[in-house]
Amino acid sequence: MANGTTIIDPGTELLPARPGQERGTPTGWIQDLVYTVDHKKLGMLYVGTGLFFFVVAGIMALLIRAQLAFPNGRVTSPGEFNALITVHGTVMIFWVAMPMVFGMINYLVPLMIGARDMAFPRLNAFSFWLTFFSGFFLLFSFIAGPGVYGHSGAPDAGWFAIAPLTSPAFSKGPSIDYWSLSVLITGIGSVTGGINIMVTIICLRTKGMTLHRMPLFVWLALVTMFLVVVFIPPLSAAQIMLTLGRYLGAKFFDAEAGGSAILWQHFFWIFGHPEVYILVLPAFGVISEVVPVFSRKPIFGYPMMVAATILIGFISAGVWAHHMFTVGLNSFGVTFFAMATLAISVPTGIKIFNWLATMYGGKIRLELPMIFCIAFLFQFLIAGLTGIMLGVAPFDWQLNDSYFVIAHFHYVIVGGILYGIFAFFYYWYPKAFGRMLDKKLGLWHFWLFTIGFHLTFDPQHFAGFLGMPRRIYTYQPGRGWELWNLISTVGAFFQAAGVIFFVINLLWSAWKGKIAGDDPWDAWTLEWATTSPPADYNFETLPEVRSRRPLWDLKHPEDPDWKFE
Amino acid sequence: MSSQSLSTTEMEWQLPSPRVVGMILVILTETALFTIFVVAYLFYIGKSVSGPYPHEVLHFPWLGSILLFGSSGTIVAAENHLKKGSMGGFHLWWFITFAAGVGFMFWTINEWIHLIYHEGLTISTNLFGSTFYSLVGLHASHVLVGAILLGLILIMSLTGRIQHRHHQHIEMISWYWHFVDCVWAVVITVVYIISANS
Numbered sequence: 001m002a003n004g005t006t007i008i009d010p011g012t013e014l015l016p017a018r019p020g021q022e023r024g025t026p027t028g029w030i031q032d033l034v035y036t037v038d039h040k041k042l043g044m045l046y047v048g049t050g051l052f053f054f055v056v057a058g059i060m061a062l063l064i065r066a067q068l069a070f071p072n073g074r075v076t077s078p079g080e081f082n083a084l085i086t087v088h089g090t091v092m093i094f095w096v097a098m099p100m101v102f103g104m105i106n107y108l109v110p111l112m113i114g115a116r117d118m119a120f121p122r123l124n125a126f127s128f129w130l131t132f133f134s135g136f137f138l139l140f141s142f143i144a145g146p147g148v149y150g151h152s153g154a155p156d157a158g159w160f161a162i163a164p165l166t167s168p169a170f171s172k173g174p175s176i177d178y179w180s181l182s183v184l185i186t187g188i189g190s191v192t193g194g195i196n197i198m199v200t201i202i203c204l205r206t207k208g209m210t211l212h213r214m215p216l217f218v219w220l221a222l223v224t225m226f227l228v229v230v231f232i233p234p235l236s237a238a239q240i241m242l243t244l245g246r247y248l249g250a251k252f253f254d255a256e257a258g259g260s261a262i263l264w265q266h267f268f269w270i271f272g273h274p275e276v277y278i279l280v281l282p283a284f285g286v287i288s289e290v291v292p293v294f295s296r297k298p299i300f301g302y303p304m305m306v307a308a309t310i311l312i313g314f315i316s317a318g319v320w321a322h323h324m325f326t327v328g329l330n331s332f333g334v335t336f337f338a339m340a341t342l343a344i345s346v347p348t349g350i351k352i353f354n355w356l357a358t359m360y361g362g363k364i365r366l367e368l369p370m371i372f373c374i375a376f377l378f379q380f381l382i383a384g385l386t387g388i389m390l391g392v393a394p395f396d397w398q399l400n401d402s403y404f405v406i407a408h409f410h411y412v413i414v415g416g417i418l419y420g421i422f423a424f425f426y427y428w429y430p431k432a433f434g435r436m437l438d439k440k441l442g443l444w445h446f447w448l449f450t451i452g453f454h455l456t457f458d459p460q461h462f463a464g465f466l467g468m469p470r471r472i473y474t475y476q477p478g479r480g481w482e483l484w485n486l487i488s489t490v491g492a493f494f495q496a497a498g499v500i501f502f503v504i505n506l507l508w509s510a511w512k513g514k515i516a517g518d519d520p521w522d523a524w525t526l527e528w529a530t531t532s533p534p535a536d537y538n539f540e541t542l543p544e545v546r547s548r549r550p551l552w553d554l555k556h557p558e559d560p561d562w563k564f565e
Numbered sequence: 566m567s568s569q570s571l572s573t574t575e576m577e578w579q580l581p582s583p584r585v586v587g588m589i590l591v592i593l594t595e596t597a598l599f600t601i602f603v604v605a606y607l608f609y610i611g612k613s614v615s616g617p618y619p620h621e622v623l624h625f626p627w628l629g630s631i632l633l634f635g636s637s638g639t640i641v642a643a644e645n646h647l648k649k650g651s652m653g654g655f656h657l658w659w660f661i662t663f664a665a666g667v668g669f670m671f672w673t674i675n676e677w678i679h680l681i682y683h684e685g686l687t688i689s690t691n692l693f694g695s696t697f698y699s700l701v702g703l704h705a706s707h708v709l710v711g712a713i714l715l716g717l718i719l720i721m722s723l724t725g726r727i728q729h730r731h732h733q734h735i736e737m738i739s740w741y742w743h744f745v746d747c748v749w750a751v752v753i754t755v756v757y758i759i760s761a762n763s
Contacts, residue, residue: 119583195590237601249689
């Protein structure tokens, strides 16, 4: 490490942070977490917030499934059901998936690029606390004043707040305002966070880490945050218009005054479709880090992976109206958006083939992160294929707003994104806590959750084919939907059991897990060059980066990567 | 790392300034926000089912435009004085810029009072009112933020806290101010030219 770059003042006291050292008192921890501007703590706060809301919105999902288990279900009332599906969807996207994305990127990006912290640490804390409190603001609606028909004040117009339903005439009381204001606030947090992360990646890379040497996770984070910065504001704008309409009588979406309900859908989906890529690209990033390390091969086709990512980012701006084929677009619109939707599957396909090519001929180690990645590949492939089916407009005219769509996007978000997030936990938990997650509990988690996932969402494709519409609170017997719904409900409880094993594993391993060491997976990116957990200042010394795998160069001076790049 | 392997990056390791990249991204995200309001305005031109209509009530904003576009020039003059280290010139031009920003706010207040009380156009009157006040109001709120920034810098500078070495900070504020100006050019085109003549 003779010519490594020293990045801290000589006067700073160097105390290696080791697991078990200085556990402190509970009030001390809380104070520490509230005051902190450290990217690692904020990253963990983000991920912890995501987990909390995951459990909350998961319980809502269980209630929804319980209601639909049998025909003429009586678990919830129609109004409660509408509120449950609305808040379930909104929370899962904005307070589970988004905090997970921001948490993963917050924790990993400065470590991977060899930085001390984010570019704007205090802005980072600001972004987190906006997200945190706005989530509770939305949940508060359940106990707040009455909405329609004397039910709770929770929003009930669907997670994309379909336009005429959100007008004061149909949504009395403050219900929709909880939706629009809480999402507006977390949107501000996301945009400031996105700017912060982009600036960090562009401006704070350690010496030698040129753009084409960044780990793929960092590349994907960069493109993701570009999408956040550009495509969250349309949603904020639409929500400002909605709020102006509800409080000051603006006519944007008021058909009586000449306003257009379709325009709301355009504005929502201009945000809504890139949002899918905002969520899935970091999961791609996790897969792109885990698959090479557990196949013992460098990633196949790094430049193509980067190009495909950027291509996805661009095309994602032009596909939104495939959510709207049934509202009556003109034939040019339908053709354009159908073709763009099919086109975006090309770069995604390139990625899947590159991951397969990375695994091909590698020495595959079936550790937990890799197991989740392999399941991701299967499930995301199916999700992509049903996506192509729905992208074909005539097919979509038949199945839009049916359970087929529900099955499709839960395959993307649960089978794809969530598996990427699980792989993230199993792969980087040892770095954050200095201890390994237990493998036996992890396998229980994997199998229960995977079986539950397929039991829940595979039958929903068939229910959709049989004409079951989404958002119905109950159904009559005799339409052939009973069996599929019952299997689906049973599966949901399997998933819940899997999540219980996961949470137990997270808590138990933090105290009793096997000590991990700095580099338990024999990996190649910079975050494994520091201690586990990393000290506040991240790195004592940093090697100069000369290739895409700086740690490989360090471990194998006789055969470094940079000779071949 | 052993010293036998020569570094492949012996050249200077230079990355862009976080300040500059951050401001570019702020402008990018603000552009996305404004775009939606501009699209809504364009989409609803001629769709109002009742008056007043744009061509009846809108007058070309000569005074506001002169103040705002002029202030983009004066802020550059202020910057140049700061770069040269002449604090007197900086104070003078910065104050003129600040005054122009405040003047624009008063011009907007005047226009809105006229529209609301004399023409009877409010945000809830018709689609024109909704889209007009939201787009122009969003722009005016950015002018307000800019004027507050200009005022703060003026106070900090008069108390000696802005020095020559802060010229990049000042430049970022001027970038924001230019952005607000560019948005005004779009607003003029869309609101006062296209919709008022259709």
